[in-house]
Amino acid sequence: MHKTPETLVVELDGSAGSVRGARQETHRFLADAERTARIAPDTARDVLMVVGELVANACRHAPGPCRLSVEVASDSVDVAVQDSGSSRLGPARRRQPPGYGLWIVARLTKGIHVLPVPGGKVVRASVPLAG
Amino acid sequence: MPEPYQHEDGQEDEERVVDADNVVERDGWTVVPVRGDLDFYSAPMFAESVRSLAAPGPRRVVLDLADVEFMDSTGLRLLLGVSRDLREAGGALRLAGPGDLVLRLLEVTQVAPLLPAFPDVTSACSD
Numbered sequence: 069m070h071k072t073p074e075t076l077v078v079e080l081d082g083s084a085g086s087v088r089g090a091r092q093e094t095h096r097f098l099a100d101a102e103r104t105a106r107i108a109p110d111t112a113r114d115v116l117m118v119v120g121e122l123v124a125n126a127c128r129h130a131p132g133p134c135r136l137s138v139e140v141a142s143d144s145v146d147v148a149v150q151d152s153g154s155s156r157l158g159p160a161r162r163r164q165p166p167g168y169g170l171w172i173v174a175r176l177t178k179g180i181h182v183l184p185v186p187g188g189k190v191v192r193a194s195v196p197l198a199g
Numbered sequence: 200m201p202e203p204y205q206h207e208d209g210q211e212d213e214e215r216v217v218d219a220d221n222v223v224e225r226d227g228w229t230v231v232p233v234r235g236d237l238d239f240y241s242a243p244m245f246a247e248s249v250r251s252l253a254a255p256g257p258r259r260v261v262l263d264l265a266d267v268e269f270m271d272s273t274g275l276r277l278l279l280g281v282s283r284d285l286r287e288a289g290g291a292l293r294l295a296g297p298g299d300l301v302l303r304l305l306e307v308t309q310v311a312p313l314l315p316a317f318p319d320v321t322s323a324c325s326d
Contacts, residue, residue, distance in 0.1 A: 116300070117304065120239070168275055
């Protein structure tokens with residue numbers, strides 16, 4: 069389902085296998101002929117890594133389905149994952165550190181933003197198109 | 200090669216993360232071929248397979264990652280755990296033939312000293 073030609077939206081069931089569906093759809097979206105001219109292979113790789121981490125985080129910590137969106141903006145590829153979890157990243161109880169996942173996302177993007185929405189939260193991160 | 204990403208049909212992926220039929224001993228190293236994606240989905244099966252292969256004694260293990268196109272933080276954490284277990288038992292873990300994405304993962308997480316990577320199996324088994 070495409071909101072606009074430059075946005076991919078994927079509804080996921082929240083199972084562990086969701087990470088693969090999410091990456092497959094993102095790979096197809098970025099590999100589209102009109103987009104490959106703008107998106108360098110290194111950028112596409114980083115976007116896939118960010119999608120994998122954010123979707124895995126939603127599947128691990130939030131109950132029920134989640135929604136991935138990937139948008140090609142003028143100077144970045146913006147990844148957002150909406151889930152039904154509380155508006156805090158990581159485990160509901162702080163028994164374990166967030167681990168490498170969010171660190172990886174932070175290193176590959178301009179930063180991680182968490183927005184509370186009705187019934188859950190949206191986690192956003194943008195991979196720069198250049199560099 | 201098309202990626203087997205369909206999450207409705209995961210059984211096939213589960214069984215082939217570690218290609219146990221093609222494990223070989225080479226120059227004192229146990230070379231374990233890994234296939235498919237090493238991620239949140241496959242990591243539990245992977246951990247079990249590798250631990251059973253590396254179970255007896257101080258083993259030196261090379262994971263051949265040439266056929267791994269994707270790895271995430273869950274896969275990385277497992278590799279670090281296997282590496283630590285092997286080191287504590289007097290063994291070692293090396294990675295052979297990691298692709299661009301795996302190298303990027305090792306780079307951004309700064310764990311390269313803990314998971315030595317070699318261009319191919321031959322160089323990984325060189326000493």
